[in-house]
Amino acid sequence: MTDGQKLLIGEAARRADLNPKTIRFYEEIGLIAPTGRTTSGYRLFDEEGVSRLAFIRKAQALGFTLAEIREILALRDVGSMPCDHVEVKINQKVGSIEERIAELEQLKASLTTLLERWKEAEAASAAVCPQIEGA
Amino acid sequence: MTDGQKLLIGEAARRADLNPKTIRFYEEIGLIAPTGRTTSGYRLFDEEGVSRLAFIRKAQALGFTLAEIREILALRDVGSMPCDHVEVKINQKVGSIEERIAELEQLKASLTTLLERWKEAEAASAAVCPQIEGA
DNA sequence: CTTGACCTTCCAGTTTACTGGAAGGTGTAT
DNA sequence: ATACACCTTCCAGTAAACTGGAAGGTCAAG
Numbered sequence: 001m002t003d004g005q006k007l008l009i010g011e012a013a014r015r016a017d018l019n020p021k022t023i024r025f026y027e028e029i030g031l032i033a034p035t036g037r038t039t040s041g042y043r044l045f046d047e048e049g050v051s052r053l054a055f056i057r058k059a060q061a062l063g064f065t066l067a068e069i070r071e072i073l074a075l076r077d078v079g080s081m082p083c084d085h086v087e088v089k090i091n092q093k094v095g096s097i098e099e100r101i102a103e104l105e106q107l108k109a110s111l112t113t114l115l116e117r118w119k120e121a122e123a124a125s126a127a128v129c130p131q132i133e134g135a
Numbered sequence: 136m137t138d139g140q141k142l143l144i145g146e147a148a149r150r151a152d153l154n155p156k157t158i159r160f161y162e163e164i165g166l167i168a169p170t171g172r173t174t175s176g177y178r179l180f181d182e183e184g185v186s187r188l189a190f191i192r193k194a195q196a197l198g199f200t201l202a203e204i205r206e207i208l209a210l211r212d213v214g215s216m217p218c219d220h221v222e223v224k225i226n227q228k229v230g231s232i233e234e235r236i237a238e239l240e241q242l243k244a245s246l247t248t249l250l251e252r253w254k255e256a257e258a259a260s261a262a263v264c265p266q267i268e269g270a
Numbered sequence: 271c272t273t274g275a276c277c278t279t280c281c282a283g284t285t286t287a288c289t290g291g292a293a294g295g296t297g298t299a300t
Numbered sequence: 301a302t303a304c305a306c307c308t309t310c311c312a313g314t315a316a317a318c319t320g321g322a323a324g325g326t327c328a329a330g
Contacts, residue, residue: 008276008277009276009277010275010276010277019318019319020277021318021319021320022317022318022319024278024279025317025318025319029317038277038326040277040278040325040326040327041277041278041279041325041326042276042277042278042326043277043278058238059242060317061238062198062235062238062239062242063197063198063199063235064198065316065317066316066317067316072246075246075249076249086253087250087253090246090247090249090250091250093246094243094246094247097239097242097243097246098243100197100198100239101236101239101240101243103193103196103197104197104232104235104236104239105236107194107197107232108229108232108233108236111207111210111225111228111229111232112225112229114210114211114225115222115225115226118221118222143306143307144306144307145305145306145307154288154289155307156288156289156290157287157288157289159308159309160287160288160289164287173296173307175295175296175297175307175308176295176296176307176308176309177296177306177307177308178307178308195287200286200287201286201287202286
């Protein structure tokens with residue numbers, strides 16, 4: 001069954017840190033292309049497929065929806081001709097990513113400021129920890 | 136009905152760029168505290184409430200789940216004593232935000248690289264835009 | 271030649287985060 | 301007084317992204 005260096009769905013799932021069910025689901029919605037099968041119908045994945053899956057996983061963790069990820073992948077998939085349309089799209093994506101980074105920086109700053117303000121208050125009056133709702 | 140400078144749900148929704156329904160939903164799941172009512176039962180919101188709502192809106196756009204936002208708000212809500220527990224939590228949040236920023240930078244870099252690679256290819260061979268699947 | 275860990279499809283259920291609609295009360299404007 | 305845009309609760313439905321389970325085929329090992 002060793003079909004070159006292709007992986008079955010379980011191994012692909014392990015490498016991309018996804019559930020096999022999720023991979024089938026991604027295929028169903030066309031996020032990943034049908035990848036080839038063994039004669040007995042088992043899906044086969046190569047390194048490219050696994051890295052695509054891993055990319056999806058990672059982008060998701062960054063808060064992108066599958067629809068957004070689909071768009072980004074589509075950009076990556078446009079062979080080799082960038083034409084203006086694609087260039088504009090990529091620049092838009094980059095722009096929105098930059099915005100996102102800026103807002104995360106802001107959020108980070110607000111948390112750090114919060115902590116600093118507290119630390120000052122603490123320095124002024126030593127006190128005990130009040131109740132904390134279960135995190 | 137002008138109850139000081141309090142707003143009805145519709146106006147609060149407009150200012151926080153949310154649907155009134157969504158605000159009621161947030162109250163239902165305890166993301167925002169019950170905010171006071173008119174004698175006739177209309178919810179009232181002050182600037183603090185609106186900014187909390189706007190914060191939720193923004194954090195969501197950054198890809199945080201309501202569960203994560205709940206945690207962040209809880210940190211903000213811990214009156215004035217930071218105690219180690221809360222400090223650790225804030226530092227964890229800041230850490231995960233930094234990670235997220237780093238990964239976004241990476242994603243941005245990979246898109247920029249993609250574009251550059253294309254531009255080089257384009258320079259080498261002038262060509263027409265091939266088909267593009269509907270974005 | 272059977273056990274066990276894979277794989278397949280299909281279909282239904284879950285979680286998260288809303289969103290819509292009905293039925294009815296409120297408040298100001300004409 | 302009646303229209304109109306608000307507001308209320310309650311309950312049901314939706315979309316996105318899985319996730320579980322049944323029923324059954326496949327393959328290497330013992």
